[in-house]
Amino acid sequence: MPRDMRWLHTVTNVDMKAINRTAILEIIRRAGPISRSSIAEHLQVSLPTVMRIVDELTGEGLVRTCGEKQWSGGRRRALIEFSGEEHLVIGVDLGGTKIYGAVTDLCGNVLYEVRVPHHNTHDEESFKLVVETIQDLLSYAQGTGYLIRGIGVGVPGVTDPEGVIKYAPSLGWSDFPLKGRLSEYFNLPIVVENDVNLAALGESWFGSENHRENLILIAIGTGIGAGVLINGMVYPGVHFMAGEIGYLLPDCSHLQKDYRGFGALEQLASGTGIAQRARVILRDQWPEDQLASLTAEDVFNAAREHQPWAEAVLAETVDYLALAIASISLVLDPEVILLGGGVAKSADLLIEPILKRLKGSIPILPRIEASNLGYRAAVLGAIVKLLRMTSDYYWLQKYS
Numbered sequence: 001m002p003r004d005m006r007w008l009h010t011v012t013n014v015d016m017k018a019i020n021r022t023a024i025l026e027i028i029r030r031a032g033p034i035s036r037s038s039i040a041e042h043l044q045v046s047l048p049t050v051m052r053i054v055d056e057l058t059g060e061g062l063v064r065t066c067g068e069k070q071w072s073g074g075r076r077r078a079l080i081e082f083s084g085e086e087h088l089v090i091g092v093d094l095g096g097t098k099i100y101g102a103v104t105d106l107c108g109n110v111l112y113e114v115r116v117p118h119h120n121t122h123d124e125e126s127f128k129l130v131v132e133t134i135q136d137l138l139s140y141a142q143g144t145g146y147l148i149r150g151i152g153v154g155v156p157g158v159t160d161p162e163g164v165i166k167y168a169p170s171l172g173w174s175d176f177p178l179k180g181r182l183s184e185y186f187n188l189p190i191v192v193e194n195d196v197n198l199a200a201l202g203e204s205w206f207g208s209e210n211h212r213e214n215l216i217l218i219a220i221g222t223g224i225g226a227g228v229l230i231n232g233m234v235y236p237g238v239h240f241m242a243g244e245i246g247y248l249l250p251d252c253s254h255l256q257k258d259y260r261g262f263g264a265l266e267q268l269a270s271g272t273g274i275a276q277r278a279r280v281i282l283r284d285q286w287p288e289d290q291l292a293s294l295t296a297e298d299v300f301n302a303a304r305e306h307q308p309w310a311e312a313v314l315a316e317t318v319d320y321l322a323l324a325i326a327s328i329s330l331v332l333d334p335e336v337i338l339l340g341g342g343v344a345k346s347a348d349l350l351i352e353p354i355l356k357r358l359k360g361s362i363p364i365l366p367r368i369e370a371s372n373l374g375y376r377a378a379v380l381g382a383i384v385k386l387l388r389m390t391s392d393y394y395w396l397q398k399y400s
Contacts, residue, residue, distance in 0.1 A: 062087070084105050084106030087143045093379055097118060156222070200228070203381075263265050269324075322358055340371035
């Protein structure tokens with residue numbers, strides 16, 4: 001088949017049923033409790049179709065009948081609601097220096113969580129830590145008696161659809177078959193995804209404004225990455241590199257330089273980069289042990305106290321981030337740009353100065369907000385990814 005014809009195909013009866021099933025499940029999840037007739041009216045599908053699919057979803061335990069009734073034309077009608085509390089997801093966010101794992105239900109409730117604040121592992125040690133974390137979470141989940149929907153792992157690196165980590169410099173992984181390796185230990189559905197992509201999905205479903213379908217999440221921590229969500233779906237890019245904004249070049253001085261590890265932007269504006277720039281300023285003023293322990297959080301705290309060296313580092317950080325956000329905003333024009341990751345805890349020092357620098361320089365100022373999910377965003381995104389993967393999920397858009 002010619003290459004330019006591969007994306008063309010028709011919708012089969014099986015596809016149509018899956019499309020209807022997705023739409024019905026979504027409207028129950030978002031708008032429930034809701035009656036079958038209201039679903040049929042809203043989606044403009046036949047009531048028998050709705051009844052048949054609702055029965056299937058009920059049999060799978062994804063929806064249930066409520067005790068509530070609603071009056072319509074003198075008749076009482078049973079209402080249907082999402083029963084996400086009866087399905088569990090094991091989520092792990094493997095950061096470059098930290099790891100967070102949680103057992104959640106499909107409604108986004110965190111039932112059990114574990115944290116390793118400074119794992120400092122690489123290669124096989126990182127994999128071993130992931131396995132141990134999942135085993136801990138799985139032990140709790142199995143004790144609840146609820147159905148375990150699967151395992152989702154977020155990784156700070158370029159990840160392909162098969163769960164192979166193409167490149168994760170903070171973990172020392174290159175072409176690392178994480179999903180395949182985990183499948184040897186756990187007999188459950190497994191998804192492996194870039195951590196910021198998962199976090200963007202989590203923000204879309206469980207953030208301050210649910211169901212925002214066009215957003216960019218910029219995570220600023222050990223490195224810098226962005227999750228790009230377009231029409232409710234993660235945009236991965238042809239090489240699965242979409243959102244790898246840590247490699248953006250802040251100015252011409254960074255051309256023709258070799259950035260094989262962390263990129264130019266993240267060497268300057270990530271948590272690691274912020275701390276390193278501060279060390280350069282303070283190297284003749286502070287003892288070595290104090291410099292070695294300096295963190296980005298220390299820099300922000302000092303800036304709040306109006307210490308000149310910290311204010312200088314902060315001002316440069318704002319400049320670098322403003323340039324990156326301007327580019328992202330102009331290329332993708334999202335509904336909102338969210339700041340996440342460890343540095344986002346100091347978003348109050350970043351957002352207004354960034355907007356001030358951009359005012360007048362670009363036609364429309366982007367909407368910038370701090371993530372309200374924080375470190376939980378990626379594990380909540382695992383809920384979205386696993387529910388979609390295990391429920392024959394379709395997402396369509398009519399061309400206009």
